[in-house]
Amino acid sequence: xxxxxxxxxxxxxxxxxxxxxxxxxxxxxxxxxxxxxxxxxxxxxxxxxxxxxxxxxxxxxxxxxxxxxxxxxxxxxxxxxxxxxxxxxxxxxxxxxxxxxxxxxxxxxxxxxxxxxxxxxxxxxxxxxxxxxxxxxxxxxxxxxxxxxxxxxxxxxxxxxxxxxxxxx
Numbered sequence: 001x002x003x004x005x006x007x008x009x010x011x012x013x014x015x016x017x018x019x020x021x022x023x024x025x026x027x028x029x030x031x032x033x034x035x036x037x038x039x040x041x042x043x044x045x046x047x048x049x050x051x052x053x054x055x056x057x058x059x060x061x062x063x064x065x066x067x068x069x070x071x072x073x074x075x076x077x078x079x080x081x082x083x084x085x086x087x088x089x090x091x092x093x094x095x096x097x098x099x100x101x102x103x104x105x106x107x108x109x110x111x112x113x114x115x116x117x118x119x120x121x122x123x124x125x126x127x128x129x130x131x132x133x134x135x136x137x138x139x140x141x142x143x144x145x146x147x148x149x150x151x152x153x154x155x156x157x158x159x160x161x162x163x164x165x166x167x168x169x
Contacts, residue, residue, distance in 0.1 A: 001092075002125050004133065006114045008140050012151045013107040019100050020079035023110070024049045031150075034142040037061060042068075051076045054087070061090055061135065092124070093117040110147075112140065 012019060022028055026045050033039040038060040045055065053073040058066050069089035076082045079100060086094035099111040118124035118132050148154065 001117055001121075002128070003093075004116055004118070004128060006112070006116075006136055006140065008112045008144075009109060010144055010147060011103065011107055011109045011154045012147060013153070014151050016079050016100060016102040016108050019108040019110060023098055023100070024076075024078070024082060026055050032143045032146045034139060037139070038064070038066075049073055049076055049082060055084075059090070062131075091116045092119040 026041065026049065030039050030041065038058070040058045041055065042058055043054065043056040046053070051073055055071050055073070057069045057071075059069050060066050067090055070087040071084045071089075071094075072087050074083045074085050081097060081099045083098070084096045093116060095115045097111070097113040099113070101109045101111070103109055114136065116136070118128045120127070124132075
């Protein structure tokens with residue numbers, strides 16, 4: 001079994017409260033997800049995220065074939081982080097950490113750490129090399145651009161313009 005990890009970081013010129021309010025609301029996920037994924041939330045959502053919350057989606061990751069994706073919010077420490085994990089879906093394993101760190105007089109550093117396993121053994125490894133990894137990267141690149149438009153350009157800790165960084169696996 002091969003485990004892959006993506007780490008991204010983006011500093012947004014917003015308060016910790018604003019960042020938490022936006023990112024902890026699952027209804028906002030469709031706003032930062034590329035259209036080609038045809039992302040649709042299919043479960044009823046409460047007004048507030050909580051550990052143990054189950055969310056179901058429909059996605060079309062390949063060849064426009066619909067697939068159900070079920071995630072559970074496994075950890076919540078408001079307003080600093082939450083974790084979602086796939087319970088059923090396109091990956092053998094998906095663990096996504098969302099971490100928010102306030103930077104005084106600058107904004108909030110938003111970090112995503114995604115750890116995943118593609119199913120089907122050696123065929124999954126080949127698929128990851130050919131297209132899965134690329135699609136995961138595209139999702140986070142898209143988010144970077146949307147967040148820039150929504151909240152303004154990212155800035156670094158010194159207040160200078162900074163752009164999304166992505167650690168490849």
